[in-house]
Amino acid sequence: MAKRIDVSGLTAYYGSHKAIEDISMTVEPRSVTAFIGPSGCGKSTFLRTLNRMHEVTSGGRVEGKVLLDDEDLYGAGIDPVSVRREVGMVFQRPNPFPTMSIFDNVAAGLRLNGSYKKSELGDIVERSLKGANLWNEVKDRLNKPGSGLSGGQQQRLCIARAIAVEPNVLLMDEPCSALDPISTLAIEDLIGELKERFTIVIVTHNMQQAARVSDRTAFFNLAAVGQPGKLIEIDETERIFSNPSVQATEDYISGRFG
Amino acid sequence: MSTALVADKRPSTLRGARLPKWSPWAIATGSIALGIGIGLAAGLDSEVQWGLLAGLLFLLGTYGIAARVEGRRQAKDRIATALVWVAFILAVVPLASLVWATVQRGVKVLDVYFLTHSMGVVADSEPGGGIYHAILGSLEQVGLATLIGAPIGVLTAIYLVEYGRGSLAKAVTFFVDVMTGIPSIVAGLFILSLMLMLDLQPFGFAGSLALAILMMPVVVRSTEEMLKLVPNELREASLALGVPKWRTILKVVLPTSIGGIVTGIMLSIARIAGETAPVLLLVFGNPFINANPFEGAQASLPLYIYQQYAQSAGSQPAYDRAWAASLTLIAFVMILNLVARGIARWKAPKTGR
């Protein structure tokens, strides 16, 4: 049940500091969209506005529209908690719940929402772990704590936890930046499989990764430190990496930056 | 060949003369002997003076010997280590002697009879009697105080860490700070003024209220620190799954920090278990067994110790009972601390495979 995202005129603040300004883009369902750009240009901030996690930070404020298949996430009467059930998120650092076993971590979303049938829980956990390519490695120790896994396994556990609640969209903020190359490859393969079922948005600092996994790529930049970040262009990944329409994009991609 | 030989003869810059491993012990033994010797010779009659003398000699001896053999830098390193040890021993000696004195004098009358009988038929100056009524009173008063103080304290801390913004949170923090500084007798007087307004006689629960006032700020502070230790990433992970905030706090934040929270509560219980002043004002003391904390005067362990000491005109059996009750109180607090540690270890977030 992947859904399309339509962003128009989105501006986000931290208190009085404007972090991103006037961003508009469309994210196609069942595709991978990559965000690239220098540090501090607001990629994480923008990603977090897509599931209303931005307002969790104190002072976080958003103007503009985010349509999820025609429904405005910032419209009147929209419950941010339900938004987050539809738009899941994977963070930069793997963050399994330390008090819970592997099984409980994957089941956490369903259990804590209270929206599940007891008899189905085992199946859902197995399906999610298989979906995250982790099942074979952990099926014999589902009751062991999740913090005992390696970094790459923990990150896949977090992905399993996110897809267990069957979201429509999966947001990933630099999911591989804390991982070794083998684990990174495992997660990139996984992203390729997940895009059959979900709309995926991934922030990455790794240009090759963006080129490998994404269908479309968005380049963000900021005029100067302290200025708000802006979307420079978004296009087919191939075009962005071979023949971008903006000079700044080409400079950034070829390493001739600043 | 010849260059190698020359190089071998040059003194190594990485190796210097070192004192042997046992040298600190030797210096310590020497300075203790010297300290006692000087103390005896100079006719100092306090053993504390001997000890301080030995400590000073140990520091000077360590520096002098190390500076001569190893050089100045190593000597400074050694004297820093020696200072830490001397400070540690200075801190531990009074503590150990306190426990030792209490055990030595407390075991005299401490037996099953003592723990299971009251002072109902025994005059304060006679032998016999026990502390059953005081243990009962302490458990009830402290238990009720905990039932009131711990939940309010934990909820206040949750408010401050998870929800508190702006002026209300600042005001709450300010009041908690002020409450931390309230002397126990003032908390007692506060409840006493209420009791006088309502024309009530002393009873156990009044003491519980004063103890709860003393306990609350401690619980708030320790719980706040524990909640702040929970990484924000865990809260965000839970929120991003579409879990409401209150459930996130209940199911993710609290379980992660429960070990530390319980430890804080246990330590605050240990603190109020030894309070005497408010209990004296509000619960008054009672040689008979009174199991009802809501009516009539009760006893409590610290109050019992004080009254045995103060009201018995120096009779030996009363002193013995006071020491035995002290030992019981220390044991009670010690057990609470051990339980707290056990819970903290048992509930700590699990790691490892």
Ligand SMILES: Nc1ncnc2c1ncn2[C@@H]1O[C@H](COP(=O)(O)OP(=O)(O)O)[C@@H](O)[C@H]1O
């Ligand atoms: N919690 C926060 N509070 C205040 N400012 C923030 C916060 N997080 C990020 N910012 C600011 O927002 C801007 C964008 O940051 P971010 O979205 O993290 O960039 P990126 O992910 O592209 O590196 C930066 O200027 C940063 O200083």
Ligand SMILES: [Mg+2]
């Ligand atoms: Mg970022």
